[in-house]
Amino acid sequence: MNASDATNGAGPLKRRRAPLSAGARAERRLGWALCAPAVVVILAVTGYPIGYAVYLSLRRYDLRFPNDSKFVGLANYATVLTSSLWWQALAVTLIITVISVAIQFVLGMALALVMHRALIGRGLVRTVILIPYGIVTVVAAFGWRYAWTPGTGYLSGMFGDATPLSSQVWGIAVIILAEVWKTTPFMALLLLAGLALVPEELLRAAKVDGATAWQRLTRVMLPLMKPAILVALLFRLLDAFRIFDSIYVLTGGSYDTRSVSILGYDNLFTALNLGVGSSLSVLIFLVVALIAFVFVKGFGTAAPGGEGRR
């Protein structure tokens, strides 16, 4: 794949050195023209609203008193940052994100190894694990909710009519369970693709040299898979940070299980405060940007789908 990319890349590059031929100029124009619609849509639909969110976040804007809107500077941010609700939601979100992604990574790695190694039923496993991926998140969450509803659910019944959804710690645990079940397959598939890049000879050589299975995993496989692992972790972390659907269905955010997304939603539709809600939006965006920045700059995660630049 990479070799053909390199040759493909070299051709146009050489052409570039010479003064632009009519063909190269046409290619350039076509390139822009083909990308323009997608870029316009993306920028108009995200760029403008996020700018509008920044503007709204600097104003007092309560939907119950829309005429009483005025510029208040950073007052909304002060409201959010001094509120225990925000810090609690942020803590809950980070706990859910980190724990669920950690579990997904371990299980996903195991799952990828099973799919990579097993001879019988590999195709079946690969098919079946796509089921959690295909299920609508809300639907899966209802499944878990009823499974843990005392009286109704088989899981609750197995644990002596347990009511995990009405406590903070166990509520978060069930939310993590739902998240792990739904997205581990995706993690496993990303890791499986990375696993296919580990040369079989290297593993055999390590085995001949007396490396145990664990050493082969930690010393040979994982280092070689690092780029794929980092991409998978970044994707999952940022996606998990946005968690909304499962919490909405499982606990509705009660018992202090709100994530930042739930808090933002509640603020808009229950408190009807657009100014504070917008400053929440901006803060959430900044946290996500920070996570992505740390990964890309700190760990050197390559942008997937890019040109393979490190």
Added chain:
Amino acid sequence: MATITSVPARSATATRGRRPSGERTALLGWSAANLVIIGVSLVPLLWLVSLSFKTPASITDGSFIPKKWTLENYRGIFGESLFTRALLNSLGIALISTVLAVVLGSMAAYAIARLTFPGKGLLVGLALLIAMFPQISLVSPMFNLWRQIGIFDTWIGLIIPYLTFSLPLAIYTLSAFFREIPWDLEKAAQVDGATPLQAFLRVIAPLAAPGMVTTAILVFIFCWNDFLFAISLTSTERSRTVPAAIAFFTGASQFAQPIGSIAAAAVVITIPIIIFVLLFQRRIVAGLTSGAVKG
């Protein structure tokens, strides 16, 4: 993509040749692991199926297999416009978004995979940024904007955010597929006098069709799955999609949980996706992992 799928297959045949007893135990171990995985993947879905066939009286009995089977829940939801209308909305909105995303995404992906032009790296970076954008950050401003310009609670009001968030996915997946296409054919067409645009439409588009179908499935699943925009940007049956509508189901009485109806609706919107996923399993795996191994 071809390399990814073929490598494990090759190593599999290599091991099949010699099989000492130690390996046979290992084989059993792996197969047992497979069974566990299959069970864990299926049980939560089967649980919903089971709930959907239970009678109202037995729905709270906590048994995994219904003691009495009934189609009442399905009859109930299909008799209600709340659900049927939501199903229509879900289908229409997801299909329109998918078609738009695949068309616009193909154009951009072709340019990214094939053409040299300044600003390409920026575009790829922008797409990554959007793919990871926290959707809640857009909900507040969109809610206000959509009401002001009058597209709140309309199909177009949902199609716009869906298109935006699925375009990066479409561009990634498609450009990964497009890189695999034998491009000499395109050159040959150009030598024969075709313009780059003609080469795209006549030669590449047919070759690209499988990648486009895969992308369409992934994008459709994304739109079909959305909940946050669906509950934030709609307020009535007019444009509410199924995941949002399910959250508004009510039981037979004010105090009864609509468990049966929710389970039946859940099964109805899950089955088509599962069938799609099973039919196109190999392609979906390739599509999901495209780009991820390039880094």
